[in-house]
Amino acid sequence: MARPKIDPAKKRTESVRVSLSPVELAKLNAKAEAGETNVTAFVRAAALGKSVTVQQSTAPDFATRDELRRIGVNLNQIAKAMNAQRTVAPSELLAVCAKLDSLFDQWLNHDPKSRQSRPQF
Numbered sequence: 001m002a003r004p005k006i007d008p009a010k011k012r013t014e015s016v017r018v019s020l021s022p023v024e025l026a027k028l029n030a031k032a033e034a035g036e037t038n039v040t041a042f043v044r045a046a047a048l049g050k051s052v053t054v055q056q057s058t059a060p061d062f063a064t065r066d067e068l069r070r071i072g073v074n075l076n077q078i079a080k081a082m083n084a085q086r087t088v089a090p091s092e093l094l095a096v097c098a099k100l101d102s103l104f105d106q107w108l109n110h111d112p113k114s115r116q117s118r119p120q121f
Contacts, residue, residue: 060107
């Protein structure tokens with residue numbers, strides 16, 4: 001099936017060039033990114049008086065995600081050690097898991113009450 005034809009009145013055939021300083025361009029890029037759109041769509045919406053909804057994210061940044069990944073690797077090593085019948089302090093492990101659960105609930109907007117019960121180590 002062929003793509004439907006665009007109404008000639010709605011076709012975007014014209015362009016506008018705007019000069020910006022590097023600081024202004026950085027601000028514009030940041031606003032477009034916050035609005036989860038590209039710069040062109042952001043500028044078009046702003047110029048035509050349309051609103052661009054910006055949602056504040058509580059998700060962790062890359063460095064935080066990387067640290068959480070490393071913590072996950074460490075927890076996996078602890079689990080392997082426990083499975084091999086080595087001694088591990090379960091109370092410390094449970095405390096760390098509880099803290100991580102709290103962070104994940106916060107970042108992922110989960111309801112802690114909906115979580116299945118965690119198995120005791």
